[in-house]
Amino acid sequence: MVTSSAPGKVYLFGEHAVVYGEPAVPCAIERRARITAERRGDDRLRVNATDLTLDGFTVEYDGDATGTPDVDVAEPLLEEGMGYVNEAIEQARDAADAPDAGFDVTIESSIPLGAGLGSSAAVVTAAIDAATRELGVELDAAEIADRAYHVEYEVQDGQASRADTFCSAMGGAVRVESDDCRRIDDVPNLPFVIGYDGGSGDTGALVAGVRDLREEYDFAADTVGAIGDIVRQGEQALEAGDLEELGELMDFNHGLLSALGVSSRTLDAMVWAAREGDALGAKLTGAGGGGCIVALDPDDGTETALRYTQGCESVFRAELDTEGVRVES
Numbered sequence: 001m002v003t004s005s006a007p008g009k010v011y012l013f014g015e016h017a018v019v020y021g022e023p024a025v026p027c028a029i030e031r032r033a034r035i036t037a038e039r040r041g042d043d044r045l046r047v048n049a050t051d052l053t054l055d056g057f058t059v060e061y062d063g064d065a066t067g068t069p070d071v072d073v074a075e076p077l078l079e080e081g082m083g084y085v086n087e088a089i090e091q092a093r094d095a096a097d098a099p100d101a102g103f104d105v106t107i108e109s110s111i112p113l114g115a116g117l118g119s120s121a122a123v124v125t126a127a128i129d130a131a132t133r134e135l136g137v138e139l140d141a142a143e144i145a146d147r148a149y150h151v152e153y154e155v156q157d158g159q160a161s162r163a164d165t166f167c168s169a170m171g172g173a174v175r176v177e178s179d180d181c182r183r184i185d186d187v188p189n190l191p192f193v194i195g196y197d198g199g200s201g202d203t204g205a206l207v208a209g210v211r212d213l214r215e216e217y218d219f220a221a222d223t224v225g226a227i228g229d230i231v232r233q234g235e236q237a238l239e240a241g242d243l244e245e246l247g248e249l250m251d252f253n254h255g256l257l258s259a260l261g262v263s264s265r266t267l268d269a270m271v272w273a274a275r276e277g278d279a280l281g282a283k284l285t286g287a288g289g290g291g292c293i294v295a296l297d298p299d300d301g302t303e304t305a306l307r308y309t310q311g312c313e314s315v316f317r318a319e320l321d322t323e324g325v326r327v328e329s
């Protein structure tokens with residue numbers, strides 16, 4: 001039996017635009033998914049989950065989605081969740097050359113599901129690590145990142161960048177531009193505050209919406225390009241440790257994401273509350289549509305403002321997590 005964990009992330013800059021080859025800077029946060037993989041006597045996969053949103057469920061899985069479990073979660077979200085675990089186990093079987101290996105998999109996660117904090121990437125990354133180790137094979141973080149990306153690509157019908165999975169596997173702040181992925185060294189302390197509206201967005205539909213807009217209007221394509229400019233400017237601010245400028249650029253990035261139609265009333269309300277609470281800057285994180293915002297604030301103002309914001313279900317601080325995927329026991 002092996003337990004591995006991997007962190008979730010926030011996007012400091014660049015979600016959506018990264019899908020079209022612009023750079024993005026996701027940052028790992030100290031909220032982890034922990035996956036335990038234990039070999040079974042047969043070739044089946046049995047998954048057990050306790051999660052903020054999946055309130056505890058067990059499901060046996062043998063490739064098709066029969067035997068629907070009795071859980072209080074939307075069916076598509078559950079099927080998608082199972083798809084991620086199933087494909088991660090397939091990658092582990094492939095890496096260890098053990099096509100018939102069956103597993104009992106337990107998921108414990110403190111990352112809200114589908115809320116822009118990279119829950120699926122963290123689950124997939126940790127699952128590949130735990131299951132390969134259980135089969136006696138140790139992969140390095142770069143190979144886990146690559147295999148995890150292929151899982152996301154498969155499950156999300158080709159609409160995935162390497163950003164989430166690379167960040168979860170490596171930890172810290174990273175820069176991703178198409179296939180070019182690397183860690184950013186010497187990052188200043190980033191005082192992240194996260195507001196969560198309790199909801200989630202449909203990543204596939206949101207990505208498709210931006211794609212359509214971009215094809216229809218040149219100015220939408222320019223907007224995507226302008227997000228890339230913000231990221232490049234943001235990298236310099238990050239290097240210089242200039243939190244004021246980082247905040248300003250986050251505000252700008254949110255405005256452009258909003259123009260591309262991926263914000264929502266509650267995400268906007270939380271962003272505005274953070275700004276009124278004297279955040280250095282605030283933006284949605286991830287695909288949008290619902291879920292989380294991330295603000296930069298070394299003081300208490302943003303947390304207090306978000307606590308009193310209608311539609312904000314929870315507020316928490318999250319430190320940058322410099323460690324990526326790791327074995328726990």
Ligand code: PMV
Nearest residue numbers: 015016116118160161286287
């Ligand atoms: O909401 P998340 O954490 O799945 O992030 C999606 C980020 C996108 O840029 C919209 C898509 C991607 O795969 O990069």
